[in-house]
Amino acid sequence: MKICIACGMPMESISDYAANDPSRDYCIHCARHDGEMQSFQEKKENLVKFIVRTQGFDEKVAEKMAESMMRKLPAWKAFFE
Amino acid sequence: MKSLKRQIQKENTRKKIIETAYRIFSEKGFSVATSVIAKEAGVSHGSIFVHFPTLNDLLVCxxxxxxxxxxxxxxxxxxxxxxxxxxxxxxxxxxxxxxxxxxxxxxxxxxxxxxxxxxxxxxxxxxxxxxxxxxxxxxxxxxxxxxxxxxxxxxxxxxxxxxxxxxxxxxxxxxxxxxxxxxxxxxxxxxxxxxxxx
The missing domain is CATH 1.10.357.10 (Tetracycline Repressor, domain 2)
Structure with missing residues (x-):
């Protein structure tokens, strides 16, 4: 079982993978409509929206939290060096 | 060979510290002194700092x-x-x-x-x-x-x-x-x- 490099979600079934393609290293939630992986900025914006929508955090705090989540993931590490 | 043995020993000590800290923090909270954790884990106080230079490092880990x-x-x-x-x-x-x-x-x-x-x-x-x-x-x-x-x-x-x-x-x-x-x-x-x- 692979772990999505861009959000850390375990990918168990084929439908968890971007474009239903198990050779990819990222999940369906981290892909754009065309199946390519979202950019750093896109992923960050989506994470902020997700945190605000589901947990109601202040936007600035949500942005900080999104960054600290991304910092730990292989796809985004380089953005923090 | 010797260095491999030492490496394994080091890993085991780290594991022991983490397991003990997890148990002690669960029981008593995060303000417990590292010396208490060392004593409970059966390791020297100094060896905690080899693995975790500060208390924050241990907490984060x-x-x-x-x-x-x-x-x-x-x-x-x-x-x-x-x-x-x-x-x-x-x-x-x-x-x-x-x-x-x-x-x-x-x-x-x-x-x-x-x-x-x-x-x-x-x-x-x-x-x-x-x-x-x-x-x-x-x-x-x-x-x-x-x-x-x-x-x-x-x-x-x-x-x-x-x-x-x-x-x-x-x-x-x-x-x-x-x-x-x-x-x-x-x-x-x-x-x-x-x-x-x-």
Missing amino acids: LVSEFGDKMGESLHLLAKKDSIENLLAEHLNVLEEYEAFYFRLISEINLLPNEAKSTFVIIQSKVAFHFSNIMEREIKKGVIKKLPTHMMFNTWIGLVHYYMLNKEFFSRPNESVLHRYKGELLSNYMNLINRESEV
């Missing part, structure tokens, strides 16, 4: 390992087909990690920022599965149409309130979650179910 472990258990939530089953599983996972999770929510402000964000990551994993099912059930008309974050925070607030005030709700050494999980779940479901609207 411990909370992050805890987050990974709990995150794996929380993945079970993805397999649930109704909000009631998901919340029941959430309570089961919390009960499994009850002592450490209690320390985490009651002493969150004592923790370094990096450890705080691990807590948010744990909650975000729950919120992810929660919102997926909740939004689906709202569309089906089973659940009242309320903002996702309010429903999520109401649930977390309720569970945390019982945990944080466990001394009022349960006996010493009794699991407050085990005792109240049925009641918490059935009443929360009554609050959000559309059928229960008068």
